[in-house]
Amino acid sequence: MAGAALMLAGCGFADSRSPVPAFMRGKPLDPPPPEAPPDVRQMLRNNLESVFVATSYPRRVRVSPPHHVLNGLGWMACVRAELTSATGRPLGTQTYRITISGGVILDRLRVEDDDTCASESYEPI
Known part of the structure; x- marks a missing residue:
């Protein structure tokens, strides 16, 4: 004993x-306190190349309001823009989901038409 x-x-x-x-x-x-919602519009104005390749010449860039990531501490938002391919052919409107944590865009993922980004409201940056 x-x-x-x-x-x-x-x-x-x-x-x-x-x-x-x-x-x-x-x-x-x-649990740690949640981050304050990021100013996604300002982040994109300052860092557009973190989402789009410069040679795609993004035009009419619009962003949705940020939402908490369901299984994490960060934020996610949807970004839309008119893009051009590397050969100069117009690609039309493309939508990406971005993940933000600590005021930095960590990831981007191109979304399909049936994604929840389709129902978001967008504002120009």
Whole structure:
């Protein structure tokens, strides 16, 4: 019994979901506070090349309001623009979903017509 007590004493406290008595569990951590909504329009004005290749000559760039990422701490928004292909052929309107965290555009993904970006409202940047 003394050996088991000595082993447990060296382990410290178990995490909040461990199957041990409550007095031995650590306090659950509070989730970090959510980030303030980013100013996506300003971010795109300053960093348009983080979403579009310069040779695509983005025109009529529009952005949706930011929304919290459902399974994370960041934000997502949809961006639309009229683009041109590398050969100079017009591609028409293309829509991208961008992921933002810590005031930085981390990722972009081209979306299809049936994506939720289709139902968003857009404002020019």
